[in-house]
Amino acid sequence: MPSSILSRSLIGLALCGALAAATVAQVHAAAPFAAAQAPGWYRIAVGRYEVTALLDGTHPFPAHDVLTRGPASLDTTDPGLTDRLLAASYLKAPVEGSINAFLVNTGKKLILIDSGAGALYGADGGHLLGNLRAAGYTPEQVDEVLLTHLHADHVGGVALGTAAAFPNALVRVNRRDAVYWLSSTERAQAPAFLRGMFDGAQASLKPYLDTGRFKPFDREGQLEEGIAAAPSPGHTPGHTTYLVESDGERLRVWGDTVHVAAVQFADPGVTVKYDSDAGEAAEHRRALFADMAQRGDCVAAAHVAFPGLGHVRQGPDGYRWVPVNYVSREGAPHVCGRG
Numbered sequence: 001m002p003s004s005i006l007s008r009s010l011i012g013l014a015l016c017g018a019l020a021a022a023t024v025a026q027v028h029a030a031a032p033f034a035a036a037q038a039p040g041w042y043r044i045a046v047g048r049y050e051v052t053a054l055l056d057g058t059h060p061f062p063a064h065d066v067l068t069r070g071p072a073s074l075d076t077t078d079p080g081l082t083d084r085l086l087a088a089s090y091l092k093a094p095v096e097g098s099i100n101a102f103l104v105n106t107g108k109k110l111i112l113i114d115s116g117a118g119a120l121y122g123a124d125g126g127h128l129l130g131n132l133r134a135a136g137y138t139p140e141q142v143d144e145v146l147l148t149h150l151h152a153d154h155v156g157g158v159a160l161g162t163a164a165a166f167p168n169a170l171v172r173v174n175r176r177d178a179v180y181w182l183s184s185t186e187r188a189q190a191p192a193f194l195r196g197m198f199d200g201a202q203a204s205l206k207p208y209l210d211t212g213r214f215k216p217f218d219r220e221g222q223l224e225e226g227i228a229a230a231p232s233p234g235h236t237p238g239h240t241t242y243l244v245e246s247d248g249e250r251l252r253v254w255g256d257t258v259h260v261a262a263v264q265f266a267d268p269g270v271t272v273k274y275d276s277d278a279g280e281a282a283e284h285r286r287a288l289f290a291d292m293a294q295r296g297d298c299v300a301a302a303h304v305a306f307p308g309l310g311h312v313r314q315g316p317d318g319y320r321w322v323p324v325n326y327v328s329r330e331g332a333p334h335v336c337g338r339g
């Protein structure tokens with residue numbers, strides 16, 4: 001090829017390259033960063049039931065302020081243990097923590113277990129209703145709300161301003177929690193950091209109390225077909241777990257059994273300053289972990305990373321959380337089999 005033609009070709013190639021680079025640069029510049037996350041819902045099947053995990057939001061959990069070295073902890077004297085356990089999971093305080101709730105469709109009734117924080121955690125919470133709609137349901141369809149306890153991040157979502165977020169629902173909780181958190185005498189005697197919890201619970205339940213749709217229960221056992229309550233003592237006076245069971249498949253729904261998975265599965269003796277009886281809470285957590293690991297039951301956890309669905313395994317050093325496998329095909333997957 002004559003040199004003049006070669007040089008023209010090289011110039012042409014260089015121009016093409018420059019044009020391509022400019023085009024690529026333009027494409028990049030034209031696409032803004034999409035900061036929003038995916039809607040927070042995920043569906044599984046438990047026997048004949050459909051269970052939808054719903055995210056109310058995530059919030060920075062101040063592990064150093066809230067986690068306490070309970071009496072049953074592996075090491076009550078090591079202030080660095082929490083940081084080391086967090087670091088082992090590539091985390092550090094404050095840990096962004098999920099606020100999950102679980103919608104159970106039995107085919108006859110739609111039952112929501114816990115309701116998130118609603119407005120009580122500011123902009124961090126209050127996304128449950130949007131996620132419930134995104135999952136194909138309406139708040140009006142919810143027949144019943146079962147609460148694990150009356151702390152703000154579990155009860156706050158039953159209210160929408162001063163109105164009921166679930167206008168046709170009955171709201172239920174163990175009576176011991178109702179008696180405690182609705183009492184002005186208990187509020188006056190409680191430590192100052194708990195007073196806001198009393199106010200939040202009372203304001204959130206008011207629309208249901210006013211209309212006779214708040215119905216505490218007294219005993220453990222079956223509340224609805226396939227849903228039974230079991231006491232989970234130590235965190236609040238009436239703290240409860242719920243067992244959802246259908247066709248031999250079991251899902252145990254936890255409230256505040258675990259706040260920081262990276263720490264408390266390794267060391268179930270780590271407690272929180274909000275526990276009404278830290279020793280009892282730690283003892284019960286150990287018993288529950290052992291039971292779940294032995295049975296192979298599926299667990300739905302309010303504060304394990306969304307969707308908070310998984311199994312508990314016993315290992316040489318405490319326990320570990322095994323998230324359920326993600327399935328995208330049509331129809332809720334049966335992931336709650338025994339391990």
Ligand SMILES: [Zn+2]
Nearest residue numbers: 151153255256
């Ligand atoms: Zn909680």
